[in-house]
Amino acid sequence: MNSPSSPAEPGAGGASADVDRALLAALSRDGRASYTDLAERVGLSVSAVHQRVRRLEQRGLITGYRATLDAKVLGLPLTAFVSITPIDVAQPDDAPKRLAHLSAIEACHSVAGIESYILKVRVASPDALEHLLQEIRAAANVTTRTTVVLSTFYEDRPPI
Structure with missing residues (x-):
């Protein structure tokens, strides 16, 4: 069985794991990135990226999306x-x-x-x-x- 910490499915090649890692890295930097932008970054179709992201969410590697707040601007410096x-x-x-x-x-x-x-x-x-x-x-x-x-x-x- 595959552990939640490894992006690729069991038996998947290194390239598949590399694509998943690239998607995770891109989304961790910009959770609002569009599927089109992600597809361009990893060289896959938009639908393939959508499926991969959904699978990463289902497997618990992506646990949510959130806004990052500026504490100083909120008055908490x-x-x-x-x-x-x-x-x-x-x-x-x-x-x-x-x-x-x-x-x-x-x-x-x-x-x-x-x-x-x-x-x-x-x-x-x-x-x-x-x-x-x-x-x-x-x-x-x-x-x-x-x-x-x-x-x-x-x-x-x-x-x-």
Whole structure:
């Protein structure tokens, strides 16, 4: 059986896998690319590209399409990573559930190491960050360690 991480069907040649990878790479950079544009890039007919993209969606390699928002334009110029550690190690490990209501938390990653989770947050100001940290500590009964991002050179890079 083929794994979701390999684009080509079982038994398919290298060229088929290369075409699928090219389609995935193109769509990861521009999810609004037309089938005509994609067909020109990979050298197939529009209908063949449409079928391949539909198959990639059905197999779970393409999980959705989304708009990428500019946090600065939205008034959220400050990005920080907040590492959290439970105050009481005997407490239930339910921090993601306890923090889900905080929309300033963009991502929550379970990690190995001293901390239990690392949160990526976006806020309007240092004052807003301090307020968010207080909310995180109270909601999840955790200590926090915060790193403020000064510059982001690349983000959301496609894995292909």
